[in-house]
Amino acid sequence: MSDATESGGEKARVRDRLWAQIAGAILLVLAVFAAAFYGFALIDTHPARWWPWSAKTHPELFELSRTAVPVAALVGGAAAIVVGIRRQRSTEKTVELTARTAQITADAYALDQKRAGREEIDRLRDRYTTIAAQLGDDAAPVRLAGVYAMAALADDWITLGNHREAQVCIDVLCAYIRTPRSTTTSEDAVADTRVRETITRVITQHLQAGAVTPWSGKAFDFTEARFTGSHSFYGARFNEGCRVSFRGAEFTEGCQVDFRDAQFNKGCWVTFLDAQFNKGCQVYFRGAQFNKGCWVTFLGAQFNEGCHVDFPDAEFNEGCHVDFTDAEFNKGCHVDFTDAEFNKGCRVDFSGAWFNQGWPTGPWGDGSPPLSGWPPSPH
Template sequence: MTLVAAGALGWGIYHYAYEHFAQRAADQKPSKPVNINDVLTATVTALTLIGAVLAGLYAYRKQLLAEGDAHRAEASQLADRYTTAAEQLGHDQAAVRLAGVYALARLADDWAEQRQVCIDVLCAYLRMPYEPDASGTSHRVGEREVRQTIIRVIRDHLHQLDAPTTWCSYDFDFTGATFDGGDFSRIHFLGRVAFDRAEFSGDAITFYGTVFSRGVVTFADAEFSSGTVVNFANVEFNKGVVSFEYAKFNGSLVTFNYAAFNGVVSFVGAEFSGGTVTFVRAEFNNGAVGFHRTALTSGSICFDGARFLGGTVDFNGATLSGGTVGFDGTRFSGTTFDWGPLPVPTSA
């Protein structure tokens, strides 16, 4: 069938070429006979070009099919790796769970299309019930090391914005997670980050020098337990919303010293009971800072040396039944305040 089609195509081209050269020969004065060699040459040339085009199309289609097969094989392999890593994360032995953490992190680096899914699984692991007390009935041996490893893996992927396998632009959901220590320092979050209802207890947790940009950062209903040190020093909150709404600061030390707030910062409904929250030399720049309905029953909030540059600060509806709020050396420039129950600083 192919030979018949090729023959018919050749005959058609030969006939067209013959008519073309015959017309040209007839138009000449005096007229000349048709040069069969010219007709044959034109026919062969046309057939060669058509054959080359068809061969190219065939090769291209074959390549597409091969790439499709390779892509499907790769996707199947990646899916198998995901299944294996997920099974390892659910294993009873901590060493196997650790292997699952590293396997899932490597998979996230290799599988950009499903990177967010891999990150979600790691975050989901941190959200699972956790008993840090070794004497507790639900305590799992080695579990703390597994969780700290997840935090380190996440941190290591958030240092460089332009790294080929960076996770900076992805979302992280730590809602309800328990953190008994951890290092999130000097990293970049560009997406949505949720620590809602998270519990910070035990060893120190640091966000020193971390940059939260262009997203929503929420610590709503989070609890900072007694004796815990949480370090937000030199943190930058840029062009987004930072929420500590209804968070509970119970006997903890939480520092925002030298932090830069550029956007909306809300401590609405937060409870300060014992401990200290410091904003020493922090900068609030042309944003809205809300302490509306904040309750301070003991402990202290310190704004010593802080700078408020434009924007609004709202303490309306706050209750001050104990503790202190300090503004020594604080500078105010073009800022609108509602002091609520707080005494107006002499420098305001």
């Protein structure tokens, strides 16, 4: 039997004892009244008469009643005091038992919640094991299902407030993109590209302003990934705490990577360090906003012949830092800043950049931008 059940039984016993005491007090008062009435009736009646009332008139009986009532009242008052004291003690004990019961109930609830939480964590970790196996399956449809399942698992971890486990799920998705997969047929290669495209699409859905479960403050590691196919980060919000690495990534012929209308906000860190933009790739930053406090670097990136990297209508706003230091703009590259807005207080740095007959197009004309950065410092 549980402590709560035992406590409830004790309260019932205390209540029953109290009612028994009240009933006993009433019976005592009635008995005292009867005894007093009988005794007073015998005082002036022959002792041998065991039924003295037969010798009494109605007025005499009334007077006997008036005499017996104070005695019974006195005894009843004393009994009431005793019962009151017992009742007070009973009430205090009941309050104590109620408090104890409430504490026991609260402890039991907390224990149930803790047990349920552990069971939920164990369940989610079991899901992780199953989903990770899906992502390694030979069949592309199974891997696609694993992508959506892993994203849902990350959402569930965030709902529970466990962001560390959610980050693990995101890391696994990014690791899939980073890891080359051996394919034996062109069909397998296409299927694998579709899985990779799905991963970036799912990530981007969680980076939107209205995302139900946002990932905008998480880390996304695409280091040395080889991008093929079409990958959209359209409208993504990279917010404070967000860390995105395309360090050493390769954007290959035929791939399209879309950052149109993306926002790089205060506290985010996005790196294309040593990334290679190769012939036939198309990377769009059209309308992207680089806002105060963001740090986006193309340090050492290579823009090679035949690549298209476009920044038209992009906004480089006050307090942003976009770094092209030591980047290489090689012959035949197409890097377009036409109609981009370089607003007061922004820092777009081309210091140390190599212009190997590859000239970005922008507000400075068709020649290379100022090496010390843009816009130029006011004199």
